[in-house]
Amino acid sequence: xxxxxxxxxxxxxxxxxxxxxxxxxxxxxxxxxxxxxxxxxxxxxxxxxxxxxxxxxxxxxxxxxxxxxxxxxxxxxxxxxxxxxxxxxxxxxxxxxxxxxxxxxxxxxxxxxxxxxxxxxxxxxxxxxxxxxxxxxxxxxxxxxxxxxxxxxxxxxxxxxxxxxxxxxxxxxxxxxxxxxxxxxxxxxxxxxxxxxxxxxxxxxxxxxxxxxxxxxxxxxxxxxxxxxxxxxxxxxxxxxxxxxxxxxxxxxxxxxxxxxxxxxxxxxxxxxxxxxxxxxxxxxxxxxxxxxxxxxxxxxxxxxxxxxxxxxxxxxxxxxxxxxxxxxxxxxxxxxxxxxxxxxxxxxxxxxxxxxxxxxxxxxxxxxxxxxxxxxxxxxxxxxxxxxxxxxxxxxxxxxxxxxxxxxxxxxxxxxxxxxxxxxxxxxxxxxxxxxxxxxxxxxxxxxxxxxxxxxxxxxxxxxxxxxxxxxxxxxxxxxxxxxxxxxxxxxxxxxxxxxxxxxxxxxxxxxxxxxxxxxxxxxxxxxxxxxxxxxxxxxxxxxxxxxxxxxxxxxxxxxxxxxxxxxxxxxxxxxxxxxxxxxxxxxxxxxxxxxxxxxxxxxxxxxxxxxxxxxxxxxxxxxxxxxxxxxxxxxxxxxxx
Numbered sequence: 001x002x003x004x005x006x007x008x009x010x011x012x013x014x015x016x017x018x019x020x021x022x023x024x025x026x027x028x029x030x031x032x033x034x035x036x037x038x039x040x041x042x043x044x045x046x047x048x049x050x051x052x053x054x055x056x057x058x059x060x061x062x063x064x065x066x067x068x069x070x071x072x073x074x075x076x077x078x079x080x081x082x083x084x085x086x087x088x089x090x091x092x093x094x095x096x097x098x099x100x101x102x103x104x105x106x107x108x109x110x111x112x113x114x115x116x117x118x119x120x121x122x123x124x125x126x127x128x129x130x131x132x133x134x135x136x137x138x139x140x141x142x143x144x145x146x147x148x149x150x151x152x153x154x155x156x157x158x159x160x161x162x163x164x165x166x167x168x169x170x171x172x173x174x175x176x177x178x179x180x181x182x183x184x185x186x187x188x189x190x191x192x193x194x195x196x197x198x199x200x201x202x203x204x205x206x207x208x209x210x211x212x213x214x215x216x217x218x219x220x221x222x223x224x225x226x227x228x229x230x231x232x233x234x235x236x237x238x239x240x241x242x243x244x245x246x247x248x249x250x251x252x253x254x255x256x257x258x259x260x261x262x263x264x265x266x267x268x269x270x271x272x273x274x275x276x277x278x279x280x281x282x283x284x285x286x287x288x289x290x291x292x293x294x295x296x297x298x299x300x301x302x303x304x305x306x307x308x309x310x311x312x313x314x315x316x317x318x319x320x321x322x323x324x325x326x327x328x329x330x331x332x333x334x335x336x337x338x339x340x341x342x343x344x345x346x347x348x349x350x351x352x353x354x355x356x357x358x359x360x361x362x363x364x365x366x367x368x369x370x371x372x373x374x375x376x377x378x379x380x381x382x383x384x385x386x387x388x389x390x391x392x393x394x395x396x397x398x399x400x401x402x403x404x405x406x407x408x409x410x411x412x413x414x415x416x417x418x419x420x421x422x423x424x425x426x427x428x429x430x431x432x433x434x435x436x437x438x439x440x441x442x443x444x445x446x447x448x449x450x451x452x453x454x455x456x457x458x459x460x461x462x463x464x465x466x467x468x469x470x471x472x473x474x475x476x477x478x479x480x481x482x483x484x485x486x487x488x489x490x491x492x493x494x495x496x497x498x499x500x501x502x503x504x505x506x507x508x509x510x511x512x513x514x515x516x517x518x519x520x521x522x523x524x525x526x527x528x529x530x531x532x533x534x535x536x537x538x539x540x541x542x543x544x545x546x547x548x549x550x551x552x553x554x555x556x557x558x559x560x561x562x563x564x565x566x567x568x569x570x571x572x573x574x575x576x577x578x579x580x581x582x583x584x585x586x587x588x589x590x591x592x593x594x595x596x597x598x599x600x601x602x603x604x605x606x607x608x609x610x611x612x613x614x615x616x617x618x619x620x621x622x623x624x625x626x627x628x629x630x631x632x633x634x635x636x637x638x639x640x641x642x643x
Contacts, residue, residue: 001016003050004025006043014029016028062103067104070084081118082098111123145181145184152189182196195607206605218538229289232282240352241273247354249359255299256277256357271332275352276504279318279504285517294498302547309495324354330347330348332347339387347507358380358381366379385434385437403483423550443488447486449503465480502525560600563576566594566596567594571583571585572584582600597615599613
């Protein structure tokens, strides 16, 4: 009885020949199945052993064949497997031996290149060497991957994972050993990558996870500054202004870049000074400090910490610290006798002495609308603040007329005070008089200096708004509708924002009568705008994310299970005591501003989620809160809750 070994579907099969006609054979397989086989697909005809016995016996032979020796035995040109089987065994091979060699050849594409049915050619020695090296590398990699994955499954943290933890969460190389090990461990434990890494100690806390992930993307070389030269000392020849300047900031502010002053002119009228730190006098475009600032684009703020745009050694010579004399870019506006209209303005670079750094969180009760309107009330810089308050009200009313509607009032802000993993969240009205004074003076400076650049046909980085969307451009572009001014640039925070530093250089050039660093249609200025916009947006999103983290941390810290909240819109509410936005699926239809009570079910510091259910109306009967959220706040809420 004749049997055949044939190739089918990329493998080998054996069967018994029942009949043969023309170019095909009728064959019975070992399973009893019958079918046709093309004669061209037959590789070997044999009488013994039986068809069902050949391949198992051949596989045993194949397993015992030394590939290196087989490769050495093979001719250098193309050959048939029967010829090599004879060479290898040193005699006419039997069916089992021949089939064994065939199976070994077929299973070793590294050593033998297939040229047809039963025909092969040995691979060149260098090809074999490189292929074997690659196989060995993959074998070692697989052992490393499996060992690391199993260590994580067992609760350990491999060194290779610890060193790459943050990068593995931000655009990882998915073919790397580290990622494949993490992926394997995560699949076995049914846990997300970030959660597993926190549990294993790759990050000391969820807070470190969030910052580490952000830093890996935006500060891949770390947040520390490289060794940098000190800013050039170019301000010693500037005149010293005869003003008593003071700043107003939160107690946590260390980069003080704006001060105010009020002088009495000989005729009794008042001159208001707005003084902005002038790092542009010592940090030149393209120098080492500038390159660092341009790379970072802004100081990154988050509760309890920050990553500054400039190193401390470059901040301190320009920060308007109490008791120092510092270079500034000053805007002076002369007021009419009533103190409500600006009748003259001018700008200059100078040095001023900073008399005091006021902290609004320490003065909110002392400086109020009542004390500002009481000439006998005692407060720091009381006379100056009363002048500034009167001007503030006049300027705000003017902007409201341009806007066509009053500016929203009674908005709530929240200050975060972090110590370690503990946090205090302190609600604070945004529109207290001291805040309004500072904000109005900064709007005035940014508007006036935007006009100064436009009048001299010098480009700047303007913030324009029409129809709700804020965008940046190199010219006024229709003004800023939201603020109610005809032009607006960012120029009052040059220690903290690269856009402001860039605009300050343009302004100083105008005042000095020199060509600006960025002439009209300068491509580099457009590049600054594009880079800043992307970077600043990412910073704001991360700041919002970290505020949400600290809100959730506060919920955990206070063991909060029930809380007062205010309706934002639809099923979205905000806690009354923290800027934490929560979806409440079973919230009844209520108007924005309505105060409610919610039950907090659970929260998560890793994915920053929180779930809650409606408990009822607040104890005040559910009356609408006087500090109902504005449209802008509602938009911010959506961003915060979804971010």
